[in-house]
Amino acid sequence: MRSNSLALFVAASVYHLSGVGAAQLKQKPLAEYISYSSVPGYFVQDNNSTNASTFDFVRPHSVKTFLHYQSRVATNFGLINQTYPTDGQFDPKGEKSQWERFANQVFRLNLESPSNIIYKLLFIGRHGEGFHNAAESYFGTPAWNLDGNSTAYWADAHLTANGIDQAQTVNDLWRTLIDSQNITTPQSYYVSPLTRCLQTANVSFNGLPLPAEHPFVPEVKELLREGIDIHTCDSRSNLTYIKANFPGYTIEPGFTEYDLLFRQSTSETTTAQNLRSKTLLDDIFSTDGETYLSFTTHSGEAGSLLSVLGHRSFSLSTGAVIPVLVKAETLSGSPPTTTVLPYTSQVVCNQPPVTSLATGGCVCSSGSTIPTGEAKRR
């Protein structure tokens, strides 16, 4: 299926990893570009009437009872129980599972679409709970902008025991759906370079009966990381560390030893993050011919990807995974221009803050006050 990629010869947007500020956010006029949309009607979470804060792709925190097992099958990553126009020919006796019939439907969508249109199913997952999430609850945002305190460390945060359980829940769900519905598992895996995602992907897919032609060999993608800002939990470890601790993973070409994007005192704007997400998607859609892709990423970055994909805003709880059926269309001409705002400067405490404020801000030990926090959750 490697041929099933868009023939995109020019990247639709250019995101330089070196250089500072606005200079790194150039968009070039192009001969063609990819336009993304999410296809509604297949998953409950793309329906506006589904409440994201109560949506349960698989009850993440409950104990493993028989009933729990049943509810996992029922929630089914949000796949709606329904018949498709392609069912009649594929499943005349009504014996195939919902996921098998869905896979046939996607296969037919690709078969019957013009050559400039492809459909892919993206499983977008957020990492399980990390130590930085626990610290954010404790200190408030952004007062936890330190590497840690005397009892916990969260620069490039690792998963807590709860976070590992959440990833194991995803693993259990995959196993259940492989066994009960012959679900098509991801054919390519992409993972953020931050440790909590590298760990989450490992636990989520460890030991599953995956097809030999599509083993779990994720590629580490720099641009799949969390929003780049002042929080050290969002700075990554060096390449030597990643290779040593995740030896089965592949590293994308050009990945640098050290983190060149994290700068402590500047934050990526939403528009800059969306340009980064679009650049990542263009890279993957124009080079990867597979149809089922897994992304292990962060809440802010998942939100940015959903926005670029034209999916409704949908906030993922720690450890949650949602599938998104994406239609990608290569169009000629230049894309509609968008305004990309440069990174902004941020005030940071250089020492552990003395106290957090109810507004989300904090008081630094130097005496200066950061009045409000960013309302971002990682």
Ligand SMILES: *[C@@H]1O[C@H](CO)[C@@H](O)[C@H](O)[C@H]1NC(C)=O
């Ligand atoms: C969204 O969900 C509502 C309530 O279940 C349903 O009436 C509606 O048809 C759905 N819309 C789409 C586009 O599936």
Ligand SMILES: *[C@@H]1O[C@H](CO)[C@@H](O)[C@H](O)[C@H]1NC(C)=O
């Ligand atoms: C879903 O809600 C968003 C935001 O309220 C709105 O812009 C969009 O048109 C809605 N989509 C549908 C299919 O109703």
Ligand SMILES: *[C@@H]1O[C@H](CO)[C@@H](O)[C@H](O)[C@H]1NC(C)=O
């Ligand atoms: C979604 O659910 C949350 C939690 O139950 C509730 O507070 C919120 O009002 C709901 N939102 C909508 C739009 O119904």
Ligand SMILES: *[C@@H]1O[C@H](CO)[C@@H](O)[C@H](O)[C@H]1NC(C)=O
């Ligand atoms: C979907 O179908 C399955 C199998 O027929 C059934 O067990 C499950 O309860 C259904 N789920 C919903 C939400 O209707």
Ligand SMILES: *[C@@H]1O[C@H](CO)[C@@H](O)[C@H](O)[C@H]1NC(C)=O
């Ligand atoms: C360090 O921060 C954690 C929050 O992650 C908190 O539970 C712990 O009590 C803090 N330790 C000290 C000594 O303040």
Ligand SMILES: *[C@@H]1O[C@H](CO)[C@@H](O)[C@H](O)[C@H]1NC(C)=O
């Ligand atoms: C599972 O689905 C694949 C197609 O995705 C098919 O080739 C295979 O025969 C199915 N396996 C079983 C046991 O039905």
Ligand SMILES: *[C@@H]1O[C@H](CO)[C@@H](O)[C@H](O)[C@H]1NC(C)=O
């Ligand atoms: C996950 O990590 C463990 C411990 O490093 C390792 O033994 C295992 O092979 C890894 N699994 C995958 C699927 O990467």
Ligand SMILES: *[C@@H]1O[C@H](CO)[C@@H](O)[C@H](O)[C@H]1NC(C)=O
């Ligand atoms: C990489 O980071 C680790 C700590 O995570 C450190 O021990 C090691 O010296 C670093 N390696 C290089 C080449 O900087």
